[in-house]
Amino acid sequence: MRKIIYSLISIGVFAACAKEKVSAPNFEVSTSSLTYKAGDSVKFRISGNPDNLMFYSGEQGHKYEFRKRDSADNDLQIEFKSLVQFGLIYQNLQVLVSNDFNGKADTPSVKAATWTDISSKATFSTGKDSVSSGIISLKPYVNAQKPSSLIYVAFRYTDYKKAQGQNRWVIRTFSANNIAPDGTVTPMAVMSTGGWQQVNFKNTAFVWSLSAAQLLMPSSTATADDNEDWAISKGFDPTYIKQDVGTALKNISTVLPEYGYVFTQPGTYKVVFEGSSVRYNGEQRTTREVTLTITP
Numbered sequence: 001m002r003k004i005i006y007s008l009i010s011i012g013v014f015a016a017c018a019k020e021k022v023s024a025p026n027f028e029v030s031t032s033s034l035t036y037k038a039g040d041s042v043k044f045r046i047s048g049n050p051d052n053l054m055f056y057s058g059e060q061g062h063k064y065e066f067r068k069r070d071s072a073d074n075d076l077q078i079e080f081k082s083l084v085q086f087g088l089i090y091q092n093l094q095v096l097v098s099n100d101f102n103g104k105a106d107t108p109s110v111k112a113a114t115w116t117d118i119s120s121k122a123t124f125s126t127g128k129d130s131v132s133s134g135i136i137s138l139k140p141y142v143n144a145q146k147p148s149s150l151i152y153v154a155f156r157y158t159d160y161k162k163a164q165g166q167n168r169w170v171i172r173t174f175s176a177n178n179i180a181p182d183g184t185v186t187p188m189a190v191m192s193t194g195g196w197q198q199v200n201f202k203n204t205a206f207v208w209s210l211s212a213a214q215l216l217m218p219s220s221t222a223t224a225d226d227n228e229d230w231a232i233s234k235g236f237d238p239t240y241i242k243q244d245v246g247t248a249l250k251n252i253s254t255v256l257p258e259y260g261y262v263f264t265q266p267g268t269y270k271v272v273f274e275g276s277s278v279r280y281n282g283e284q285r286t287t288r289e290v291t292l293t294i295t296p
Helices: 002-019 107-112
Strands: 027-030 035-037 041-048 052-056 075-085 093-098 152-159 168-179 185-190 197-202 215-217 227-232 247-250 258-262 267-279 282-295
Touching: 027 267, 027 282, 041 267, 075 093, 107 197, 152 168
Parallel strands: 035 282
Antiparallel strands: 027 041, 041 258, 052 247, 052 267, 075 168, 093 152, 152 227, 168 185, 168 215, 197 227, 267 282
16 A cells, blocks of 8 residues: 555646746846947846756857858858969969869869859969969859759869979968858868879879878879869858857856956957756746847
């Protein structure tokens, strides 16, 4: 009989706990003013004690409304630095892009893809080292039907058998960045993370040497046969953007009556504090907003 009573009591307690709802965090945030100068310390007074508290300053990269954003109408931009030397120096290096390449480093795949020559948009070395290409926008080459299709960048080297020998090209640096409409910069790659692959079309004796530091096409002698080689990057998603992030201020084991923050740039900022209560049977979230004007 006692076992039955104890069992009934346990069931009742469990049922009561299961029915208990998670309470929404109850807190408020205030400041002594809504206008501050850049460089001033803003004191946010926090009344109440939410279990967890996140802070979004409203600055670029820290906006609450973009915390779940993972795509945007970006401008994919590339830039590289080059060097050419030895032999007959002329424009025998091209930069091309494709939004339908399948990513396979073989000649049939390269030939099957549609490549757009954008060399006219770049500045190349004519003998001087580390000549910047300038920033090149790849937004015009995004697939309008499939905006998230990957874009590949290729360097195509061609040269022919001649008395002076074939020249040497070096790509010293490379960078690719997505630039969102609000100015958010999402790095996509540098030289060491470009995922480079080389594809040989002619003359296997002279091919691109790929490393984390540079892309190198070596010079050749006067007896070297005609050459064509491609160095192709990994694919870049032109719509990708990093999600904005907040700063964790407290958890259930701490109390935070005040928080200080310094805005260094003038502007209007929508500051958001997000309080949360997380339990085994659910969670609740509450936000409080403060719009601040930061003057020079």
